[in-house]
Amino acid sequence: MIRTKVLVVGGGPGGYVAAARAGELGLDTVLVEASRLGGTCLIRGCIPSKALIHAAGKFDAVKRAVGGDALGIAVREAPSIDLARTVAWKDGIVDRLDRGVQGLLRKAKVRVLKGWATFSDAKTCTVETDGATETVRAEHVILANGSETAALPGLELGGPVISSTEALSLSRVPQRLLVIGAGYIGLELGMAFRKIGSEVTVVEARERILPNWDEPLTIPVRRSLERVGVSLHLSARVESVERTEAEARATIRTKDGTVVPVTADNLLMTVGRIPRTRGWGLETMAVDMKGPFIRIDEHCRTSMRDVWAIGDLVGEPMLAHKASAQGRMVAEVIAGNRRRFDPVAIPAVCFTDPEIVSVGLAPAEAAARGLETTVGQFPFSASGRALGMEAGGDGGFVRVLARRDDRRVLGVQAVGAHVSELVGEFTLALEMGATLEDIEATIHAHPTLTEAFHDAALSALEHAAADAHRGADRLG
Numbered sequence: 001m002i003r004t005k006v007l008v009v010g011g012g013p014g015g016y017v018a019a020a021r022a023g024e025l026g027l028d029t030v031l032v033e034a035s036r037l038g039g040t041c042l043i044r045g046c047i048p049s050k051a052l053i054h055a056a057g058k059f060d061a062v063k064r065a066v067g068g069d070a071l072g073i074a075v076r077e078a079p080s081i082d083l084a085r086t087v088a089w090k091d092g093i094v095d096r097l098d099r100g101v102q103g104l105l106r107k108a109k110v111r112v113l114k115g116w117a118t119f120s121d122a123k124t125c126t127v128e129t130d131g132a133t134e135t136v137r138a139e140h141v142i143l144a145n146g147s148e149t150a151a152l153p154g155l156e157l158g159g160p161v162i163s164s165t166e167a168l169s170l171s172r173v174p175q176r177l178l179v180i181g182a183g184y185i186g187l188e189l190g191m192a193f194r195k196i197g198s199e200v201t202v203v204e205a206r207e208r209i210l211p212n213w214d215e216p217l218t219i220p221v222r223r224s225l226e227r228v229g230v231s232l233h234l235s236a237r238v239e240s241v242e243r244t245e246a247e248a249r250a251t252i253r254t255k256d257g258t259v260v261p262v263t264a265d266n267l268l269m270t271v272g273r274i275p276r277t278r279g280w281g282l283e284t285m286a287v288d289m290k291g292p293f294i295r296i297d298e299h300c301r302t303s304m305r306d307v308w309a310i311g312d313l314v315g316e317p318m319l320a321h322k323a324s325a326q327g328r329m330v331a332e333v334i335a336g337n338r339r340r341f342d343p344v345a346i347p348a349v350c351f352t353d354p355e356i357v358s359v360g361l362a363p364a365e366a367a368a369r370g371l372e373t374t375v376g377q378f379p380f381s382a383s384g385r386a387l388g389m390e391a392g393g394d395g396g397f398v399r400v401l402a403r404r405d406d407r408r409v410l411g412v413q414a415v416g417a418h419v420s421e422l423v424g425e426f427t428l429a430l431e432m433g434a435t436l437e438d439i440e441a442t443i444h445a446h447p448t449l450t451e452a453f454h455d456a457a458l459s460a461l462e463h464a465a466a467d468a469h470r471g472a473d474r475l476g
């Protein structure tokens with residue numbers, strides 16, 4: 001029997017960060033991971049998908065230079081892609097990061113057990129490791145079991161019906177790819193496969209793509225899907241799927257009731273992810289649930305004493321940086337520090353082409369809360385840096401929303417190439433309680449895309465001044 005102060009279950013960005021921090025703080029810590037350290041994010045999610053998206057973007061740029069592009073760059077022949085090699089390159093990155101996590105945990109003196117943890121009560125689990133069975137008993141348990149792909153009823157994964165995990169390790173480009181769900185994964189990967197040559201059809205149940213995002217941000221992405229030739233069915237559903245080893249034959253009921261047959265080499269299921277709450281003894285713990293997720297308080301405490309839960313297991317947003325922030329905080333709370341999970345905002349990034357980022361409130365959300373706001377927007381078509389990087393023509397912009405009374409920034413959104421790299425500044429502005437005047441007073445380097453944030457803030461200040469002026473006129 002191993003007795004430890006802290007037991008972490010799951011080695012994803014929630015679990016490994018929690019364990020490393022607990023170890024750094026001198027707490028005796030054991031981490032149990034059934035698969036590879038790094039979890040969904042590092043092994044089969046964030047990192048591999050962004051590597052594939054990068055490769056697809058590079059391939060697309062070369063393809064567009066066949067016969068000469070606007071920059072005067074010409075290649076003679078259409079390029080080819082050896083997807084097995086792309087995947088091997090991506091695997092090299094994953095292996096390197098996986099080794100990095102191993103090193104981090106070693107340095108923090110965390111003991112890692114490889115195997116599946118099954119709980120018999122809230123503080124005790126057994127782990128099958130290489131033929132042996134270890135029992136671990138802990139004072140504190142941090143649950144970081146993550147999430148898994150949601151499947152549609154009657155349409156289980158298997159054969160040509162794949163999840164993002166298989167899509168990120170294909171050895172050849174599917175000639176025809178049918179994507180169910182125009183959310184994060186469906187559009188990020190759907191676009192990437194289109195760029196490397198697949199004929200891509202996307203079926204979305206709701207009336208627009210990325211339905212959880214503010215609509216104006218999604219319009220440039222919609223145009224881009226059309227431009228690259230992704231076939232899109234909105235307000236549509238897959239009615240039936242027949243599959244053979246080699247292909248899936250689906251019938252899709254479209255918005256107007258027509259039934260469209262689509263045959264594809266692969267059907268990629270991207271209708272969401274569900275928390276992994278089964279198969280490891282959660283039922284023995286008597287923790288309260290909140291819908292499909294484990295209920296937690298602002299310290300990530302569950303209803304069971306000294307059992308904590310973090311990451312995808314505890315609800316939206318199911319994002320790696322939220323999991324890590326919660327993991328770090330829980331370790332510090334267990335070590336006796338006064339902390340709570342109370343971020344002003346958690347940034348979200350969609351790595352489509354163009355990229356979308358959002359942090360804090362969008363105008364509609366602020367209006368729903370009855371807040372009086374002022375909005376400023378700046379288009380990348382007026383940014384020298386964006387134009388010089390061929391990123392000014394995709395309809396992108398930065399938009400900033402602030403309270404009308406004290407001009408405190410409430411939210412920042414952007415759409416455009418490379419905007420994922422701007423979101424740190426937006427988030428910092430919110431977390432530090434910046435006002436529009438703070439953004440105005442910050443000298444932004446020229447020429448950079450970040451100037452668009454400065455310009456959006458100036459535009460919001462002008463609107464605020466015009467509003468104040470109109471108000472004064474009315475009073476006068």
Ligand code: FAD
Nearest residue numbers: 010012014034039040041045046117146311312318319320
């Ligand atoms: P996970 O990363 O899922 O890790 C949980 C770990 O627990 C797993 O390794 C699992 O093997 C292990 N485990 C579970 N139960 C047990 C048990 N009983 N015993 C032992 N081990 C167990 N998020 C972003 O922020 N940015 C992105 O760009 C992004 N891209 C994504 C792309 C894809 C294709 C996918 C699928 C997800 C993406 N995400 C992204 C989401 C991100 O991966 C998750 O939010 C994040 O990994 C959640 O971290 P976690 O630690 O909660 O769980």
Ligand code: NAD
Nearest residue numbers: 181182183184185186203204205270271272273318349350
């Ligand atoms: P998602 O929630 O982003 O999108 C699912 C989409 O499927 C929605 O648009 C939904 O309306 C649609 N849908 C649901 N049922 C359907 C049906 N029967 N037919 C057609 N469409 C249907 O989910 P996802 O793309 O699977 O990603 C899962 C999660 O992983 C995300 O919510 C996010 O938390 C995380 N993720 C994040 C990133 C990132 O941060 N860049 C990237 C990938 C994944």
